[in-house]
Amino acid sequence: MKRFRPDVDAPEYHGPYAPYDIIKEGTIAFLVVAILVVALATLFGSPDEQAVTIRTWSNADPIDFATTALGELNGTTITAHYGAPYNHGSLGQELGPLHLANLVGVTIPVNPIQDFIIAPLSSVPNDHPLRVALAQWHAAPRAERATWVARYTRAAAHMTWSNGHIVVPATRTGPLGVMINSLTQMARSGALDQALVTGHGFYTTDYTKPLLFVADGTYFANLAKHQHLLGAQWGMMNETDSYPGQAWLWLYTFWYQVPPFSSSPNADVQVWAIMMLASLLLLLVPFIPGLRSIPRKVRVYRVIWREHYRSL
Template sequence: MSWRTGDNIASRPWRGRVRDYDLFKELTIGVVVVGLLVLGLSAIFSSPDDPGVTLKSWAAAAPADFVATATAELGGSSGTAGYGPPYNSTPDASQHLGFFNPQELSGVRLAIDTANDFVINPLKTQSTQLPAVAVWTAATADQQAKWAANYSAALAAAPDGDPAQVAKGSYGPVPELAGALLGMARSGNLDGVLQNSGQPYNLNYTPTILFLGDGSYFPSLAAAAHLTGDQWGVMNETGNTPGQSWLWLFSLFYQIEPFKSSPNADILVVSTMLVLSLLLTLLPFIPGLRSLPRKIPIHRLIWKDYYGQR
């Protein structure tokens, strides 16, 4: 007999054992006892609630890294500058699955010019205009790139990347621009400028996150907290937002081949998860798979008292 036309189990009278049920006792255990247990265990095993990382905290903790990143933004050599859509039109930067390239299809929707958006325009908002800004904007693109490349190389060669110990060279206004941006970040003004969308309530932290991600300070914090993605499964999480514990299956694929070494790992993992999610959604409609619960009657073990009375 088909499971659709069979007799309704829920309508059958219960013929098993009957016992009294104390609702008040159940409520007390469920709310008071469990609540106290949760609070006690949370106090002992809770995750750290670290403060949010800002450009101000970055500039204070790792000024050399901040200056090096600002220089890379000026020279267009940062990760964001070469990311491709939706931030810029860098050739061959996007991931694809065969001929399917959703990143290219979306186009440049959030155009970001790292030199202007992360460095020059923020400096223009200051009450005292920096002469170096005018020198930079008056130069050709080739000259700007040369200045930034020279200063990036000099920073890399300096002890600990310290801007104060950089050898003399042809850097144009780049050292002054990077130093002024560092001072702006230390004061906390840069966070507000990059996140100012003209709206009273701004929830768009994209520019700040991209700028942070281009440096090495932010990734080093992730590595110290074991949040770099090479650990998957249930884990402690900072703050109050969902973390990797519910992304364990996504993260798992990044640890195995062919996903692990593929330059198109993101789109491969997302495509795999879409297929698996579709199979899960259609499970009740797939012949054979939908009949497994009846063929493997684990439910009879769970409700053995009921099925024993039949």
């Protein structure tokens, strides 16, 4: 006969049986849960903070919007140097020698300069100065564009918003002044919100581009910080206002708070790797010696089955 392994095999039960009405139990459970849910919903409701649009962003903080647009041009935004799956801006995060996203490649192409700036501006009708500016941009060699962007960027620390215009004290910046101002006007009118989602024709359900653009600004992150939602604030498990959030993500968000992940440029992929491993451990508890002995050794089962042991 095979040896009895207490953490793998269960003893044969020859004891008594008791009446147990599982349908009644299920019905009562349903009623209790239904009443509880109705009570919680009636007492506390649920949160619904309005979505940020590029229109609300650029009206609330035109300088942040214009600075972000400039960041797309000079390649300093998150999206500009993201890498796969959006573009070739970087190799992306690495796990040991592997750049996993980069291995899969660019599957959701986002070119911030073209998609966030040039294409929307090109859709504006009947704007002669803008058309001249875009023609100048398109005709210029790469080096000249870079020079314009560099000069504009150097002066951008002194950017002001006056009389409905973005003003930057810089000269010889080519078409940039017109482009940034036109894009800001477009954003403030709401037209840019539309221009960014209509990339697939009439219908769309894909908000990749406007979300990436909004997330590149500091306005969006400041709203989130105010709501205590930043990654460094255990934000993943928090909810807007005072509602409970995805508390079950505690272990996932925990790793982001502690070294070395709290300062690692590859924290995302490292934490994901850990969580995959943790999930696998949980899944395989019945097969892992040591782990599967914990319940027998901590003896909580003595409390659960106390009636049974008392009757022996």
